[in-house]
Amino acid sequence: MKKLLALLLAVACVLSLNVAAFAAAYDIYTDPVVGTILNGDGEPAYDSGYDTLKPGDDYYYxxxxxxxxxxxxxxxxxxVRFSMKKKTNGKLVSGADIVEKRFNGTRYVCIRFSIKDNFSADEYKVEMEAQIKARKDLIVTHYPSLGGRDFFPMFKLAGPSARSADLTPEQLGAAYEQAVKELAAAENxxxxxxxELKQLAADAGYAAFSPGSPVEKIPGVDALKAEADRLQKVYEDLKAQYDAEQKxxxxxxxxEKLRQQLADLDAKIREVNDQIAALPTEQPADTSALQEALTALKQxxxxxxxxxxxxxVDVDGALALGEGLSTGNLPRTQDPNAxxxxxxxxxxxEDPEEKDAAGVNAILRGLQGEGSIFNDVPLIDDEGGNWAAVGGQLxxxxxxxxxxxxxxxxQAEGLQKQIDDAAPQAGNAAQRQALEGQLTTLNGDRAKLEARYQELTAANLAPLGAPVTIEQVNRAKADADAAKAKSDAAVKYGETYLLWxxxxxxVVPAAQKAKDEAYKAYFEGATQEERLQSGKTYYHAFKLYIQNENRVDDDATFTIGEKGVVIKPVKNERNIVTWENADGPVASMTFxxxxxxxxxxxxxxxxWNDADYLDYFHDVDAYLFDFVDNPRVPAxxxxxxxxxxxxxxxxxxxxVRESRIHVYEVDGDGELVDKTHLFNFGENDDGDRxxxxxxxxxxTYIVSDGKADLPERKPSGRPADVEKPTIEVNNNRKPVPNTGR
Incomplete structure (x- = not known):
């Protein structure tokens, strides 16, 4: 970049003083309107929704x-002599010439042209060619496209050229764009x-700060730092005292907790000693015979x-009945094989032959044997008549x-009780040993607690002075932090001032100088110059797109005289169009x-136009309603x-009495025809007449409060083609009055 800037500086040295003075005064690249099209109010002409120009207005390139x-x-x-050649759809453009016009405080050289009315919803491409014919020898300076814009060339009387070819236009253009960015970054x-200086001054409490002439150093910065140090010391002292009190x-x-724990240990030690003292000293009883008898009984x-x-038999259910158990209420299991x-x-x-006596006898034989309790239960005889006797015995x-x-x-419970009663005597020795071990542990724990307790009670736990609350500490810290923030802001202010x-x-002047030099180098060194001899013509092509604003609406409202809009009604629906001025509605149409x-x-x-029909209404008041539609309402x-x-x-x-009101219509030949008899006089839904x-x-209708003085021939000034009316919107002699709306 330094090498490129050096080249730019070398190029700048050979530029003429006139060019240098111009470059310092005006920068074409940073002028946002050059190469654009504006409307008469100085606003961008292209419609934001369509990127097109609306018909019916004047525009300025x-x-x-x-x-x-x-x-x-x-x-x-x-x-020079200027003319405009219309190539494609040129009939849509008229009146092109070069004029001077002021926009936003600056007077510009412009190509003014008018877009004629059209009543179509279509978009039209218009191609034109500006022709500059030289009447003296000229030098035409072409600027390369930059930033997406194609600049109109500059013209000067022929003379020596001071163009440099050391760098290509691309290199010079890139250097200039970079210089513009660096200047913007430096200014930002x-x-x-x-x-930042303004904010730091506010943070430091310096209310006299002026953005126009900021001071180098905030007054009293040393005092602010001293106060911050003092408040920090106050906070640290309070915090230390608070921490000591908390400790x-x-x-x-x-x-206090240790004291309570020692008391609890002493009580526990006494309890264990009492248990040891309560243990019997006699020898334990011999329960082996009882244990053998209990084992045999359990088997x-x-x-x-x-x-x-x-x-x-449901054994637990039977035993629960106790002495009330009988053969009538013997509880049984649900086992089908029992x-x-x-x-x-x-x-x-019921049928004896169906009873399986053999199966029952087989089970009984399987249960009988030496020492069996079923030996006395008889078998069912061959006659099968002793089922009741067998069942009774079972x-x-x-x-x-x-x-x-x-x-x-x-009996087993009794034996177990005897054994249990003798068991404590058998466990005396083991229990004594366990209690003595527990006692040793308790005494050891007590000794440790006692040592710590003595250490604490020996320490001086008295408060250092008046108690300090946490609120005091927090308030002191907030004061210290606030004072430090002000002090830090004041210190940083001085550092930031040096940077600013x-x-x-x-930095900014250097960036501005680099940008100016890059500008001069680019717009002189990168331009292409050609000699335009007297009588020769320079051509500059234009391309425009023209289209009316397309609306789709069933309830549209138009301002009187509004151009550049076409509307598409909502099909198969009731549509309303209303025309209004500043006082309210003037006309409406429903279809x-x-x-x-x-x-x-x-x-x-x-x-009204001067050439229209005013002469026919000398002695009456008359109001014009001049409609244009294309070509008929689609109803x-x-x-x-x-x-x-x-x-x-x-x-x-x-x-005016309704009987005096007349309505005239301009027919296809430009004649005024009385159509009063075709109009209905009444009120609409809103009560308006x-x-x-x-x-x-x-x-085109004229409403008057009396008859018109009609001649025998039509007026010469009224055009016959109603699809292309010449409505002069700047020459209104008789505006429509307030209709009460």
Whole structure:
């Protein structure tokens, strides 16, 4: 970059003084309107929604400021002659010439042209060619495109050229764009530093700060730092005292807790000593014989329990009944394979031949044997007549054995109690050993707690002075932090001021100088110059896109005289169009749109031309309603056009009798025809007095408070083509009055 800047500086040295002076005064690249098209109000002409120009207005192509010699020469007719050649759709453009016009405080050389009215919804491409014919020998300086814009060339009288070819246009252009960015960055940095100075001054409490002339150093910065140090010391002292008090309180609480723990240990030690003293000293009893008898008894209980369960007896349920147990209420299990359940099932069968006596006998034989309790139970004989006797013995046996089992369990409980009563004597030695071990542990824990307790009670836990609250500490810290923030802001202010001053006095001027030099090098060194001899023509092509604003609406409102808009009604729906001025509605139209409704242009003017029909209404008041549509309203049935009655006062009352009001229409030959008899005089839905007619084609109407003085021939000034009216909107002699709306 340094090498490139050096080259730029070398190029700048050979530039003429005139060019250098111009470059310092004006920068074409940073002028946002050069090479653009503006409307008469100085606003961008292209519609934001369509990127097109609206018909019916004048526009200005901005060539460059009038103050720049390379542009003002275009207005000197002794040097150049301007003309505009229309190539594509040129009939849509008229009146192109070079003028001077002021926009936003600057006077520019412009190409002024008008876009004619059209009533189409289509977009049109227009191609034109500006032709500058030299009347003297000229030098044409072409600027390369930069920033997306193609600049109009500069013209000067022929003379020596001071163009440098050391660098290519691309290199010079890139260097210039970079210089512009660096200058903007430097200026933004300067602004940021100034804003930072302002904020730091506020943070430091310096209210006298002035952005126009900031001081180098905030007054009293040393005092601010001293105050911050003092408040920090106050905070640290309070914090130290607060921490010491908190520590003392913590140690006191710990000592009290230790005291309570020591008391609890002493009580526990006494308890253990009492347990040791209560242990008997005699020898333990011998319970081995009792234990052997208990073991044998438990085996018998287990065996008998298994026999009764296999027989089908619910042993626990039977024992719960106790002495009330009988064969009638013997609880049984749900086991289908148990003897009692099988016997009961077979015995319940009414047919003796169906009873399975053999199966029951087989089970009984399996249970009988040496020492079996079932040996006395008989088998079912071959006759099968002793089922009841066998069953009685089975039930009685089960009840007796259940009772015997209950007695055996009671006996076992008695033996167990004897053994348990003798057990403490057997465990005396082991229990004593365990208690003595526990006592040793308790004494050791107590010794440790006692040592810590003595250490705490020996310490001086008295408060250092008046107690300090946490609120005092926090308040002191907030004061210290605030004072430090002010001190830091004041210190940083001085540091930032040095950066700002360097930026303002060194960096920004250097960036501005580099940008100016790059500008001169680019717009002189990168230009392409050609000699335009007297009588020769320079050509500059333009391309425009023209289109009316397209609206789709069933309730559209237009301002009187509004151009550049076409509307598409909502098909098969009731549509309303209203025309209004500053006082309210002037006319309206209601219609049912057809099924293939297309765009049309409903425009209304109420302004009179000098050449129009004023001469026919010398002695009466007359009001013009001049409609334009293209070519007819796209309605399924005749639309209703309502003209708001102009002869109504602010209270809505007529100022002229309806019998005196006449309505004239301009026919296709330009003649005025009295159409009063076709209009209905009445009120609309809002109570406004209107004159209504049903028609597909909107025309030109004049409403008067008396008859017109019509000649025998039509006036010469009125054009016959109503599709291309010449409505002069700047020459209104008789505006439509307030209609009460």
């Amino acid at each position: 901005i060539i460059g400021p009038s103050s720049v010699a390379g542009y003002d020469i275009l207005t000197d007719k002794g040097v 940095r300067q602004k940021d530093l100034l804003n 003392a309180q913590s140690l006191t609480a710990e000592a 018998n209980i287990s065996g008998l329990t298994g026999v009764l369960t296999g027989l089908g 003897l009692l359940n099988i016997f009961a099932s077979e015995n319940a069968k 039930w009685t046996l089960a009840v007796n054995q259940a009772g015997q089992l209950g007695a055996m369990r009671a 001053a360097a930026q303002k006095n060194t 049912l749109a057809d099924s293939d409704a297309d765009y049309y242009c409903p425009r209304l003017s109420t302004r 399924a049935t005749r639309p209703t056009l309502s003209l708001y009655n102009p002869f109504v006062d602010e209270d809505g009352d007529l100022t 209107v004159l209504s007619i049903r028609t597909f084609t909107l025309g």
